[in-house]
Amino acid sequence: MKVLVTGVTGQLGHDCVEELQRRGIECRGVSSKDFSLTDAAKAREVVTAYAPDVVMHCAAWTAVDKAESERETCEEVNAGGTRIMAEICRDLGAKMIYISTDYVFPGTGTEPWQTDSPKAPCNAYGASKLHGEQAVQELLDQYFIVRISWVFGINGKNFIRTMLRLSENHDKLTVVDDQVGSPTYTRDLAVLLADMAASDKYGVYHATNEGYCSWAEFAAEIFRQAGKATVVEPVPSTAYPTPAVRPKNSRMSKAGLDAAGFHRLPAWQDAVGRYLQELSNEG
Numbered sequence: 375m376k377v378l379v380t381g382v383t384g385q386l387g388h389d390c391v392e393e394l395q396r397r398g399i400e401c402r403g404v405s406s407k408d409f410s411l412t413d414a415a416k417a418r419e420v421v422t423a424y425a426p427d428v429v430m431h432c433a434a435w436t437a438v439d440k441a442e443s444e445r446e447t448c449e450e451v452n453a454g455g456t457r458i459m460a461e462i463c464r465d466l467g468a469k470m471i472y473i474s475t476d477y478v479f480p481g482t483g484t485e486p487w488q489t490d491s492p493k494a495p496c497n498a499y500g501a502s503k504l505h506g507e508q509a510v511q512e513l514l515d516q517y518f519i520v521r522i523s524w525v526f527g528i529n530g531k532n533f534i535r536t537m538l539r540l541s542e543n544h545d546k547l548t549v550v551d552d553q554v555g556s557p558t559y560t561r562d563l564a565v566l567l568a569d570m571a572a573s574d575k576y577g578v579y580h581a582t583n584e585g586y587c588s589w590a591e592f593a594a595e596i597f598r599q600a601g602k603a604t605v606v607e608p609v610p611s612t613a614y615p616t617p618a619v620r621p622k623n624s625r626m627s628k629a630g631l632d633a634a635g636f637h638r639l640p641a642w643q644d645a646v647g648r649y650l651q652e653l654s655n656e657g
């Protein structure tokens with residue numbers, strides 16, 4: 375099996391390549407230095423030359439707030455770029471794993487979203503990722519769509535790094551407590567994605583670390599495990615107005631993983647502990 379991973383300079387793509395290498399699977403990671411997702415001809419040239427059996431499409435425009443003012447560019451990368459990758463996969467007969475997001479759902483209520491729950495993104499980024507899903511489903515049979523949320527990994531900026539940095543000079547931090555979801559550690563997700571790549575259990579899945587929390591609860595757990603004295607003061611989303619509306623309910627059901635015989639990811643608190651260890655190994 376030969377796997378091409380897009381977004382290798384990002385959090386998830388980096389860990390996917392590491393996981394595949396750990397398993398001795400031939401793989402190549404690419405970023406915008408190899409081709410832009412908006413350049414169909416160059417993308418086709420590079421991917422066809424490598425001739426992968428599987429494409430793990432982790433690359434995306436991930437600047438959620440900036441997407442509100444640069445809607446067209448975000449759409450071009452996340453929807454147009456994904457369509458280009460899906461067309462190439464179709465023509466090569468390759469499987470495609472497309473990474474999507476909880477932001478495809480409206481974020482209302484408190485019940486976990488099922489994979490087939492109605493979609494209604496509340497911001498431009500979510501809409502662009504949903505259009506990417508639709509392109510994959512329109513063009514391919516052999517695909518995995520994997521929705522994730524609240525991502526953290528060693529190769530990039532994320533909420534845990536931000537909280538640790540702020541704790542250096544704050545005794546108290548106000549953190550939003552009316553948005554509930556699940557953190558996703560890219561090292562854990564990469565294990566599942568490598569299992570999927572080797573399987574033919576195609577379909578739409580939700581995959582995050584187990585358990586739900588608010589951002590305030592997430593922050594408090596980070597400080598507890600990191601031995602930081604910083605106190606978390608929970609506040610509503612209205613305390614932090616952002617250009618892009620954030621969903622309040624990002625709970626996603628992982629029943630699809632059980633039904634297909636895939637392992638769920640470990641609990642999010644366990645993932646935080648292992649990530650803190652990874653950060654400290656990094657120095």
Ligand SMILES: NC(=O)c1ccc[n+]([C@@H]2O[C@H](COP(=O)([O-])OP(=O)(O)OC[C@H]3O[C@@H](n4cnc5c(N)ncnc54)[C@H](OP(=O)(O)O)[C@@H]3O)[C@@H](O)[C@H]2O)c1
Pocket residue numbers: 380381382383384385386387405406407409410411412431432433434435436451473474475476503522523524525526529530
């Ligand atoms: N971060 C989250 O909280 C979150 C939540 C839900 C879903 N997701 C999804 O999870 C996936 C991985 O996210 P992540 O946090 O690992 O992303 P990330 O760290 O922001 O990395 C994004 C990657 O995409 C590449 N990229 C961006 N624009 C590109 C373009 N026009 N052409 C080619 N490559 C381009 C970047 O390459 P360069 O460095 O070369 O620009 C980089 O490697 C994405 O599909 C994202 O939508 C993320």
